Amino acid sequence: MAAPALLPGPQWLRGVMLLVLPSLPPFAYWLPLPPLAGAGWLFPGMGYAGVAVYVGMALAIVGCRNAGGKAPQAMMALLIVATVLAAGLNLHAYWHPPRGVAGWQGLQFRSAAPVPQTFEDAAQAMIGLADVVRGSSMPVIVAPENWLGTLPLAAMRSLRAALQPGQHLLVGGIHMHDGTLRKGVWHLPEGTFTPAIAPIPFIEPYPADYARTGSAIDVAGEPASLLVCFEASTSLPLYHLHYGTPVILVANGWWDTLGALSIQRSVARSWARLFASPLLTSEARP
Structure with missing residues (x-):
C-alpha cells in the first residue's frame, strides 16, 4: 500500500491516498493495521470527525516540511490546535471513560x-x-x-x-x-x-x-x-x-x-x- 507515495502528483494527494486508501472498501476488509486506526488514540470520542482531523494533522506535518511562504506557519498553527485538542480529548476520556455494560x-x-x-x-x-x-x-x-x-x-x-x-x-x-x-x-x-x-x-x-x-x-x-x-x-x-x-x-x-x-x-x-x-x-x- 506504499505505492501511492511513488505516484506523480501533489504531495498532499499522495499523503491522502496513503492514509485513506487502506481504509476504503475492499481494502478495508482485509488489510491489517490501517493508518487511520491511530485516530482513536489521539482523538477519542470524535468518531468520523476524529478521522478527518487525524488526516488533516498528518498532512499538516508533511506540509510544514515541504511548503513554502507562509504556509508552514499556518500548518504549524493547525498542528498546535490539533495537539491541544488531542490532549483535551484524552484527558476527558481518562476522567470520563465510556460506560461499560455492568455484569x-x-x-x-x-x-x-x-x-x-x-x-x-x-x-x-x-x-x-x-x-x-x-x-x-x-x-x-x-x-x-x-x-x-x-x-x-x-x-x-x-x-x-x-x-x-x-x-x-x-x-x-x-x-x-x-x-x-x-x-x-x-x-x-x-x-x-x-x-x-x-x-x-x-x-x-x-x-x-x-x-x-x-x-x-x-x-x-x-x-x-x-x-x-x-x-x-x-x-x-x-x-x-x-x-x-x-x-x-x-x-x-x-x-x-x-x-x-x-x-x-x-x-x-x-x-x-x-x-x-x-x-x-x-x-x-x-
Missing part, C-alpha cells in the same frame, strides 16, 4: 491447543466451558472465537443447561449457515448464530458476509457490535461500530507466540475509543 464477563483462557477438529474434542471443550459458566453469576458471559469448533447446536444441551435463568452466553464456533460452513458466534440459550463478516482472506476457508457490516446484535436487551478476531485489525470497525455501543471482540490465538493478539487488541481499543464505546474482549492465547 458482562469476557473469559480469558490459556490454551496452546488448536481449534477442536473432532466431535470428541469439541464436546470436551464444551464440558469445560459448562463448568466455567456454572460457576459464574454474571448475566452475560463471552467465550473465545472457535472455542466449540464445529459442535452442532443439538449437542450443546449441557452447556445450555449450565446457564441460569436470564443468563446469556456468546461463544465462538463453526456452523453450517445458509448452506455454507461459516465461523462466527453462538448465542445461548437462544441458539442463534451470528457469522463473522470478514474471515482472514486466503487463509480461512470461510466466506465473507459483508452485508452484515454495520449491524448490531442483541445481547440481553442491549445492542452490541461484534468483532471476530481478524476483523478488529482492519478498517472494518470504521464501518461497523456505532457510537457509544459496546464492542465485543472474540479471538483465538492458540498459535500466537509473537504477540499478534496484543497488537490486535490495541487496534480494537483504538477503534472503540474513537466511537466512545466500551470494549469487552474474550481471548484464548498460549
Whole structure:
C-alpha cells in the first residue's frame, strides 16, 4: 500500500491516498493495521470527525516540511490546535471513560491447543466451558472465537443447561449457515448464530458476509457490535461500530507466540475509543 507515495502528483494527494486508501472498501476488509486506526488514540470520542482531523494533522506535518511562504506557519498553527485538542480529548476520556455494560464477563483462557477438529474434542471443550459458566453469576458471559469448533447446536444441551435463568452466553464456533460452513458466534440459550463478516482472506476457508457490516446484535436487551478476531485489525470497525455501543471482540490465538493478539487488541481499543464505546474482549492465547 506504499505505492501511492511513488505516484506523480501533489504531495498532499499522495499523503491522502496513503492514509485513506487502506481504509476504503475492499481494502478495508482485509488489510491489517490501517493508518487511520491511530485516530482513536489521539482523538477519542470524535468518531468520523476524529478521522478527518487525524488526516488533516498528518498532512499538516508533511506540509510544514515541504511548503513554502507562509504556509508552514499556518500548518504549524493547525498542528498546535490539533495537539491541544488531542490532549483535551484524552484527558476527558481518562476522567470520563465510556460506560461499560455492568455484569458482562469476557473469559480469558490459556490454551496452546488448536481449534477442536473432532466431535470428541469439541464436546470436551464444551464440558469445560459448562463448568466455567456454572460457576459464574454474571448475566452475560463471552467465550473465545472457535472455542466449540464445529459442535452442532443439538449437542450443546449441557452447556445450555449450565446457564441460569436470564443468563446469556456468546461463544465462538463453526456452523453450517445458509448452506455454507461459516465461523462466527453462538448465542445461548437462544441458539442463534451470528457469522463473522470478514474471515482472514486466503487463509480461512470461510466466506465473507459483508452485508452484515454495520449491524448490531442483541445481547440481553442491549445492542452490541461484534468483532471476530481478524476483523478488529482492519478498517472494518470504521464501518461497523456505532457510537457509544459496546464492542465485543472474540479471538483465538492458540498459535500466537509473537504477540499478534496484543497488537490486535490495541487496534480494537483504538477503534472503540474513537466511537466512545466500551470494549469487552474474550481471548484464548498460549
